Amino acid sequence: MNDSVVTPDWLAAHREDPQVRIVDVRDAWEYDGIGHVPGAVSIPFDSYRDESDVDRGTLPGAEAFADLLSEAGITPENTIVAYDDTHGVFAARFVLTALEYGHDDVRLLDGDYSAWNQEYETSSEVPDVESTEYDPDPLAPEESPLVDYDAVEAALERGALFVDTREAHEFEETRLPGAVRFDWREVVDDETRRLKPADELEELLAEYGITPDREIVLYCNTARRISHTYVVLRALGYENVSFYEGSLTEWVANDGEVESGEAE
Secondary structure, three states: OOOOEEOHHHHHHHOOOOOEEEEEOOOHHHHHHOOEOOOOEEOOHHHHOOOOOOOOOOOOOHHHHHHHHHHOOOOOOOEEEEEOOOOOHHHHHHHHHHHHOOOOOEEEEOOOHHHHHOOOOOEOOOOOOOOOOOOOOOOOOOOOOEEOHHHHHHHHHHOOEEEEOOOHHHHHHOEOOOOEEOOHHHHEOOOOOOEOOHHHHHHHHHHOOOOOOOOEEEEOOOOOHHHHHHHHHHHOOOOOEEEEOOHHHHHHHOOOOOEOOOOO
């Protein structure tokens, strides 16, 4: 895998590097009450997800996100490593958001807080940080992996592979035409809480037709679960992957064509 994902060993070796900033996206009470990776700052998931549609989907807006990073003492030159305690799905949303707003080097911790805690010490101390003036540089539409309703319609006509990362009952109730279901959690080893080895992941994805030569469009309900799948595909070197930020919520609201029933 490329450096979109880093191991606990890598983080342990680099966490005191002044260029590395660690972001804990769990609820504040977890950060304070359970402990955290030493040196991590708290940026809870709800703080960078905005249901009012300030930007596309539930993105918070570039300036609001920049304010969060400024308060956390982060600059555009820093390497950010994000983690949660839910196999990385919430942290992956942070990674996607940071990439969309132009942060060049943001990575997902392979595993989560529990995976870190199996091997390394934790802390209850809140680090002292000096605020910065973070200047966001949002991706231009042609550079962004995020696609809208019209682009999804065009991708359907082209025969792109639509990947639905939701639960089976959700998929059977309503899905985009021709979509395949790939539960985002299938890439995680339940025992270690870490991602499965790269060769195993590639074999698993190929069973669903999710291969690097295909045009792939990811969706779920509100673009949280696909964040994890997007980061994993990015780490594996997949290049032609689009991220439907509006996901099924927007698609249905616009009367887009859907299918239902058991998958073949």
